[in-house]
Amino acid sequence: MRLLGHISEEKPGLQRLATSPAVYWIALLALCxxxxxxxxxxxxxxxxxxxxxxxxxxxxxxxxxxxxxxxxxxxxxxxxxGFYRWIGALALAGFTAMAAFLANAFWLADETDRLRLMNAFMEHFGLAGGFILVAWHDIKQGIARTRS
Structure with a gap:
């Protein structure tokens, strides 16, 4: 319990690592x-x-x-x-969503292929969601930079 003294804003080790620029870039590399x-x-x-x-x-x-x-x-x-990252992320989100409808139309498939195509469809939408989060984060950071 801190009654007096300086309250540290420093993050614990795991949080510091998880929020490091290197981990962020590696996550972007994995997504791409x-x-x-x-x-x-x-x-x-x-x-x-x-x-x-x-x-x-x-x-x-x-x-x-x-x-x-x-x-x-x-x-x-x-x-x-990191150059117009949000544009690249939205482009890949849109491309991925369109590809899901084009290549994984599980609703048109027979029983044999339906589950496999449904899984691939949902995986594509998960990727699209990840790219939308990247765009959201990049746009939000840009807005924060312009306000400071």
């Missing part, structure tokens, strides 16, 4: 990991990327493949670099 891997893989095998777009009915497939590569890598770069 699938998009970095996807963008690099598509760029290295562009014909497979084109085939993937065609498989999902996105025509003309080549411009869609190029746009997805640019989006996945570009938005991830914005997030990791």
């Amino acid at each position: 990991g699938a998009y970095l891997q996807g963008g690099i893989t598509k760029a290295l095998d562009f014909q497979a990327a084109v085939a993937e777009m065609a498989h999902f009915g996105l025509e003309p497939a080549q411009p869609f493949a190029l746009a997805v590569i640019v989006l996945e890598l570009g938005a991830s770069f914005l997030i990791l670099a």
